[in-house]
Amino acid sequence: MAERPWRARTPSRHSFEGGEVMRFEETKGHFGFHLKGGRDEPHPCDLAVQFYVRSSALSRQADLAISPALWSAAEIDRFIDEAIADLQAVRMDAKGMLGGAQG
Numbered sequence: 001m002a003e004r005p006w007r008a009r010t011p012s013r014h015s016f017e018g019g020e021v022m023r024f025e026e027t028k029g030h031f032g033f034h035l036k037g038g039r040d041e042p043h044p045c046d047l048a049v050q051f052y053v054r055s056s057a058l059s060r061q062a063d064l065a066i067s068p069a070l071w072s073a074a075e076i077d078r079f080i081d082e083a084i085a086d087l088q089a090v091r092m093d094a095k096g097m098l099g100g101a102q103g
Contacts, residue, residue, distance in 0.1 A: 023036045027060075027062045030054050031059060034049070048071050049069070051083075052065055053062055
């Protein structure tokens with residue numbers, strides 16, 4: 001049976017003087033996101049998403065930020081589309097280097 005990728009969900013709310021901050025974290029495999037919002041954010045009452053990766057094989061949750069705070073679905077789509085394109089380019093370069101080193 002194939003090993004299931006690690007998945008963690010951590011909802012939390014933190015109160016502070018002047019308001020409340022909401023935070024939700026989810027990790028699927030090596031990637032995850034944090035949903036956060038509150039009065040300490042640049043856009044009070046708005047929620048933002050930030051993408052993360054696991055910083056090491058020992059990390060149980062995605063803990064290294066790889067995106068800025070994203071405030072809209074369009075910003076999320078743009079970030080993910082650009083990340084996929086960048087990863088595709090890296091894949092092709094890595095395969096080319098590996099093929100050249102082996103050949």
